[in-house]
Each structure stands twice: as C-alpha cells, then as structure tokens.
Amino acid sequence: MNIVTTENNGVTVLEIEGRLDGLHAQTAENAFLALAAEGKKNFVFDFERMAYISSAGLRVVLVAAKKVRSLQGKLVCAAMNDQVRDVFEMSGFISILETAETAEEALQRF
Amino acid sequence: MAEWLYGAAIVAGGLVGAGITYAGIRGRLARSKALFDISMLLHSTLRRSEQMDRIIRTARRVLPVEAASFMLLDHDTGELVFEVAQGDKGDEVREIRLSPGEGIAGVVASTGQSVIVNDPAGDPRWSERVSQATGFATRNLLTVPIINQGRVEGVLQVINKRGRTGFTRKDRVWLEQVAKPMAVALENARLYEQAEQSLMALNTTTAIKERLESELQIAGGIQMSFLPRTMPSSQEPYDICALLKSAKEVGGDFYNFYKVSNNLLFFTLGDVSDKGIPAALFMAVTLTLIKGKMTQDMTPGQLLRLVNEELASDNPPLFATIVCGVFNTETGEIVMSEGGHCPPYIVRAGGEVEPVKLRKSLPLAAMQDVDYHDISLRLEHGDRLIVYTDGITEAENAAQELYSGERLREFLAMTPGMSSAEVIDALLMHVFMFAGDAPQSDDIAVLSLMRK
Numbered sequence: 001m002n003i004v005t006t007e008n009n010g011v012t013v014l015e016i017e018g019r020l021d022g023l024h025a026q027t028a029e030n031a032f033l034a035l036a037a038e039g040k041k042n043f044v045f046d047f048e049r050m051a052y053i054s055s056a057g058l059r060v061v062l063v064a065a066k067k068v069r070s071l072q073g074k075l076v077c078a079a080m081n082d083q084v085r086d087v088f089e090m091s092g093f094i095s096i097l098e099t100a101e102t103a104e105e106a107l108q109r110f
Numbered sequence: 111m112a113e114w115l116y117g118a119a120i121v122a123g124g125l126v127g128a129g130i131t132y133a134g135i136r137g138r139l140a141r142s143k144a145l146f147d148i149s150m151l152l153h154s155t156l157r158r159s160e161q162m163d164r165i166i167r168t169a170r171r172v173l174p175v176e177a178a179s180f181m182l183l184d185h186d187t188g189e190l191v192f193e194v195a196q197g198d199k200g201d202e203v204r205e206i207r208l209s210p211g212e213g214i215a216g217v218v219a220s221t222g223q224s225v226i227v228n229d230p231a232g233d234p235r236w237s238e239r240v241s242q243a244t245g246f247a248t249r250n251l252l253t254v255p256i257i258n259q260g261r262v263e264g265v266l267q268v269i270n271k272r273g274r275t276g277f278t279r280k281d282r283v284w285l286e287q288v289a290k291p292m293a294v295a296l297e298n299a300r301l302y303e304q305a306e307q308s309l310m311a312l313n314t315t316t317a318i319k320e321r322l323e324s325e326l327q328i329a330g331g332i333q334m335s336f337l338p339r340t341m342p343s344s345q346e347p348y349d350i351c352a353l354l355k356s357a358k359e360v361g362g363d364f365y366n367f368y369k370v371s372n373n374l375l376f377f378t379l380g381d382v383s384d385k386g387i388p389a390a391l392f393m394a395v396t397l398t399l400i401k402g403k404m405t406q407d408m409t410p411g412q413l414l415r416l417v418n419e420e421l422a423s424d425n426p427p428l429f430a431t432i433v434c435g436v437f438n439t440e441t442g443e444i445v446m447s448e449g450g451h452c453p454p455y456i457v458r459a460g461g462e463v464e465p466v467k468l469r470k471s472l473p474l475a476a477m478q479d480v481d482y483h484d485i486s487l488r489l490e491h492g493d494r495l496i497v498y499t500d501g502i503t504e505a506e507n508a509a510q511e512l513y514s515g516e517r518l519r520e521f522l523a524m525t526p527g528m529s530s531a532e533v534i535d536a537l538l539m540h541v542f543m544f545a546g547d548a549p550q551s552d553d554i555a556v557l558s559l560m561r562k
Contacts, residue, residue: 021551022551022552054500054504054552055381055383055431055500055504055552056383056384056552058383059383059384059428059429062383062429062473062476063427066425066476066477089470090450090451090452090453090470091431091450091472091473092449092450092470092471092472092473092476093450093472093476095470095472096472096476096477
C-alpha cells in the first residue's frame, strides 16, 4: 500500500493505492494523524487506486472523520470502486461520509 | 697428597662450574615455568582484564620490574589504549590513549618490532607525555608487540627493571614469548564478551516475551468467561449455538445470548474494529453495558441507542459493529436491529437462503445521538437464523481471494436438517479448508439459532 499526499489550495489530498487492510491500516492512520498534527483539517481521500478496503481500513476512515469533525474541517471520500462502496454501505458509514465520484469533483466542495 | 688436592681442585672447580650452570638452569627453569603458568592462565579464564592482570603479575616473577602495562591497539583510530597497569602508579595510567606512532609504544605498534630503551632521555622516540602525566620516572623500558596472525593487536611494556643492569636481549626474547599467546587470548576474550552480551540480551528479551504471552493467555481466559458457556437444554423449542475464534489470544469479536423472560431469548453478536487488548477491553465494556441495560420491555433498537450513547460519549478511537435481536420462543417472531454489521441469513427449512434486510445504522461508538431501527421477521419450524462477523466472509486464501458472502450462501443451502452445533462446525471447516495455509487474519464469530 502506498499513500501519495498533495496540497491543493489548502486541501490535503491523500491518494491511497493498493489494499487498505489490517496489515496497512496502522501506517495509513499514522500518516493521517501526522498531517492533522501539522494543522491540516481539510482532506480528500482519493480511493481511485485503492483496490480493497477491510474493516480495519474502515476504522482509519472513521478515525479520520471524527478527527476532522473535531477540528471543524471537512473530509470528502472520492472515487470508490464497487467493493469499497459495498463495505462503506454495509458499515452504515455511507450515511455520514461525504462522497464524490472523482478527486477533482471532491476538491470543488471546499 | 698433591693428587688429592689436584683432584679436589678439579672437583671443587667442577662444583663451582656446576654451581654456575645450576644457577643458569634454575633461571631457565623459572622462566619456562613462568611461561607455562602464563599459558595455563590464558586458558583458565576468558575475562580479559583478569587474564592480563594475572599474566603481568606472573611475568614480574621472572622479570622483576617496577611497572608493567599492556596496551590495546584501537584499529579504528590507530591509538594505543592502556588497558591495565601495575606498580605504584598503576591506577593512574589506566585511561591514557597514545596517538598513532606516539612514544616507544607507538613505534613498536607501528613497526611490529620490539624495542629496548635503557636511556629514555637520550632517545628521540621517547614521549614525555605519559611520564609527565603520572609523575613516573622512567629509567628503562622494554616494549614488545602483541601480534596475532601477522597483525599488531597491542603492546606489552615493562618499565624500570630492578637492579642496576638495563634490559637485555634475553629479557626481550623472553617477553616476546610471553606476548605470543596473548594475542590469541585477547581475540578469544573479545569474542567471548560479545557472545556473553548477545546471550544476556536474548535472555532479557525471552523473559519479557514469556511474561507477555502468559499475561495474554490470562486475559484471553478472562474474556472467554464473559461468554455463555452452557447451551440451553434440548427441552427448549429452539437450538442455539455460538462460536468465537480469535485471531490472537485476545480478540474483538463477541456474542452473547440469554433469556430476558420466560419466552423471550435475547441474542447479540458483534465485531470491535481492532484486535488484541484494546479491542478486548472495549468488547468487555460493550457486553457489560448490553447486559446491564436490556429489559424485556425494550426493543433491540432502543437498547442499541442507549448503549451507543454511553460508548460514544467518551469518543473512543474504536467502534463495534453489532447485530442483536429478541426471539419469541413460542411464536418464532424475531425483532432485530443492527449497527454497521454484515447481513445475517435465514435458512428456510426447505433450503432457501435469504439475506435479512435490516435497516442499517452506524456501528456503536462511531457517533453520538444515533437512531437504531427495528425490523421483524418470523422463523417457522425448521428455519434457522445465522449471524456472523466478517472474519468469515473476509477470510482469505493464499491467492488473496475472499471466502465471500456467495460461498457462505452456497454453504448454508446445504444445512437444513443439521443441528446448530453441526452447522457451525461444518462452516468453520469449510472456511478453513478454503483459507488453506493462510493464517487467520481476523476474529471469527458465528451464532446459529434454529426453531425446532
């Protein structure tokens, strides 16, 4: 799993490539928390190249959503594939997360 | 008479001659014995400082000097380092480092050749530094290299030979003999020290690991004691069985079931979003809250709302997916609610497998002020309800394929007529055969409730 971080007009875009599963969840969470500690509070999670997410990966997204809310920022999840969308729906998270079809569209929301 | 005198003279002369020879032999014997003793010492202990101390003391038996020191060559810097020293000023020379080539010792170390200096002041190679630092007045000194396999490892130096003569060639040769085996002994001592340190580190780490493992086992035992161990008897009009299999000693999946009244059986099953000790603790709290709050008048949805408020108010970094329900043992009706959990299945007596369409809500502790919704369904005689955690559907084989909901449905279609215990056993077997050698990556929990 790989995370590519870019800045775009005050929004931090995290591109997650590969599998966000139990093995990689902690790395992803640490990466996010480090950015939040630097003062970032507006995020886009770009899932275009994320092949798979497990419940452990889901936890990272929830932790991020909670953190962003406490910082009074905003999180948009973009470009989910079918498997990823299913997991989010099953967990009920889809009702509390803002989603977008692409990262570009997500950036418009800020 | 004259012959007798002559004979006596010869004998006397012989005696005197023999006496001189005897002294010589005794001297040589003493030296040989000292060498032998040193050799024994080198094999007797592997602690370098002890060895060096003893060796030098032994050497001084044969070569009486005021002080002796042994210096080790630091191969990284080229400096000679004092390791041990004897004599009146012994303590003071322990810490000194000579720059490469400095002093007689430095010369010996760099050339690998022994040096006798019986007139230090007149010798241009002589370095005043050590003398000045210690106040030791050097009259003469003999320095020999310690060589192991062609490489200089250090230097052995003896200072101020007692008596009036300076150091002789014989002294030098003898001291070189002493130095020969010291190099090998030094290497052995160094390797031994390294091995000792590694062994100590290994022992410490092993002890810590063993303690952790035993604590985890204890925690696992405590955790299992939360779960109902006895299954209701065969007198009941239902057959319920559940199984928990953690990926580690303590896990995050949980289940529970108990009667809240004569004809109402409450059951729950869930999955904390982590593994190991944090998940286990969260799980214990969740189960306790559920047990504490559930009453016969409450619906599952109402229960989950209350439990979620409690858990979410502390804003923990964890959450728990959950499904729970109340089964009416007389009518077969089930009222169920869920939070973020994978869909349960009904297996009808005829073999049809239907997903239970629950109204989805959030996992427990994800957010405050969340509504949980109830739905109703009915089990006819012979129908079965299966609830499980995603450790089943997300079980992977070596090719990273998932067991998936599809395989689960295929399996369940084969189960009508089996008891709940049989179904659970068979399901675990099916999953593990699919997963093959791949290790269990997530906790597994399954519960089967059949209406007889």
